Amino acid sequence: MENINLQLYSFGHDCNLSAVExxxxxxxxxxxxxxxxxDYKDVPVEVIKKAxxxxxIKAVSAHVPFEMMGEHLPYLAELGVKFVACPMTSFCDAEExxxxxxxxxxxxxxxxxxGITIGYHNHTQEFNKDQDKYLYDWVIENTDPETVAFEIDCGWASAAGIDPVEYINQHAGRIAAIHIKENGxxxxxxxxxxxxxxxxxxxFELDEDGKPIFPPEFIKMMQERDKLNVPTGSGIVDWRTVKAAADAxxxxxxxxxxxxASYDGKSRIDCLKEDVAWLKANV
Incomplete structure (x- = not known):
C-alpha cells in the first residue's frame, strides 16, 4: 500500500508538537x-501551506464538527482538502x-x-439498530450521493461486531475514506x-500543572479501551480485503x-512508524 495518510489526532492529547511540527x-x-x-486552529493558512x-505531503481530508463547518471549509479548501467528515454526533433512532x-x-x-465532499466518520454507536436497520444505514441511505460520502472507521466498526468488508460492499460507491485503526x-x-x-x-479537576486528574474508574475504562489498539496487522481486521473492497x-x-493509544510501552510516534511500515510492506 502506498499513499497512506495520518490523522493528526493520532499524536495524542498529551503531544506537545505544534501543527507544523x-x-x-x-x-x-x-x-x-x-x-x-x-490542529491548524489559530494558525494562518499560509503557514500550514508552507509546512x-x-x-x-498533502492535506487530503479533515474532521470538522457540524457547528464549525461554515467557518472551516474556506480554510481547508485553500489547503487543497477534498473530503471533510463530521467526526461524530449524537443520534439514537431512525428519525434522528x-x-x-x-x-x-x-x-x-x-x-x-x-470542490469538497462532505462525509461522516463512525464510532461504534452508529451500529445500534432501529426498525431492524443500523442507524448508520439510515444516514447513508438518506444522503445525496453527489455531495455526501462516508469514512468507515474499520477499527470501531469491527469493535461493534461489523465486518468492514461486508459493510463497504453493502454501500458500494458511497465510501470515500477508510480509517485504518487496528482493533483486537x-x-x-x-x-x-x-x-x-x-x-x-x-x-475533571486540574492538577498544579493544569492537567486533568482522572478518577480511578475513568482510568480503568480508558485502559480497557486502549487495549483494543493493537499493532497494525495483529488484530481482527483483514486490511488486504478491506483495501480490495474499498478500491473496487x-x-x-x-x-x-x-x-x-500506544502499545507495548512504546511511544506514540514509534507505534505510528510501525503502522505505516507494516502497511507498506503487507497491503
Missing part, C-alpha cells in the same frame, strides 16, 4: 498526507439519523462550492445518545491511519 513528523515517518483534526510544501442526513446534505451542497476484539456498540440530550465530555467500489479512496 506534526506535519513534518508525519512526513518523516513515511506518511504521504495528513487528515486534520482542527505541507516543505514536508512534501434522518436529521443527521439532512445536516450532511446541507453541508454537502455548501462544500460543493469549494469485539466489544459491541456503545449505547446511542439522543440529539435532544447529547452527552457532555466529563469535566470507488476511485480515489483515501486511506488514513488513526491510532487511539
Amino acid at each position: 506534526k506535519i513534518k513528523c508525519a512526513a518523516e515517518m513515511g506518511y504521504s498526507g495528513v487528515e486534520f483534526a482542527q 505541507l510544501s516543505e514536508a512534501g 439519523a434522518k436529521e443527521v442526513a439532512a445536516e450532511l446534505n446541507k453541508w454537502g451542497n455548501e462544500a460543493k462550492k469549494y 476484539a469485539v466489544i459491541g456498540p456503545d449505547k446511542a445518545s439522543s440529539r435532544k440530550n447529547p452527552p457532555e465530555w466529563p469535566k 467500489q470507488r476511485d480515489g479512496v483515501i486511506y488514513v491511519v488513526e491510532r487511539e
Whole structure:
C-alpha cells in the first residue's frame, strides 16, 4: 500500500508538537498526507501551506464538527482538502439519523462550492439498530450521493461486531475514506445518545500543572479501551480485503491511519512508524 495518510489526532492529547511540527513528523515517518483534526486552529493558512510544501505531503481530508463547518471549509479548501467528515454526533433512532442526513446534505451542497465532499466518520454507536436497520444505514441511505460520502472507521466498526468488508460492499460507491485503526476484539456498540440530550465530555479537576486528574474508574475504562489498539496487522481486521473492497467500489479512496493509544510501552510516534511500515510492506 502506498499513499497512506495520518490523522493528526493520532499524536495524542498529551503531544506537545505544534501543527507544523506534526506535519513534518508525519512526513518523516513515511506518511504521504495528513487528515486534520482542527490542529491548524489559530494558525494562518499560509503557514500550514508552507509546512505541507516543505514536508512534501498533502492535506487530503479533515474532521470538522457540524457547528464549525461554515467557518472551516474556506480554510481547508485553500489547503487543497477534498473530503471533510463530521467526526461524530449524537443520534439514537431512525428519525434522528434522518436529521443527521439532512445536516450532511446541507453541508454537502455548501462544500460543493469549494470542490469538497462532505462525509461522516463512525464510532461504534452508529451500529445500534432501529426498525431492524443500523442507524448508520439510515444516514447513508438518506444522503445525496453527489455531495455526501462516508469514512468507515474499520477499527470501531469491527469493535461493534461489523465486518468492514461486508459493510463497504453493502454501500458500494458511497465510501470515500477508510480509517485504518487496528482493533483486537469485539466489544459491541456503545449505547446511542439522543440529539435532544447529547452527552457532555466529563469535566475533571486540574492538577498544579493544569492537567486533568482522572478518577480511578475513568482510568480503568480508558485502559480497557486502549487495549483494543493493537499493532497494525495483529488484530481482527483483514486490511488486504478491506483495501480490495474499498478500491473496487470507488476511485480515489483515501486511506488514513488513526491510532487511539500506544502499545507495548512504546511511544506514540514509534507505534505510528510501525503502522505505516507494516502497511507498506503487507497491503
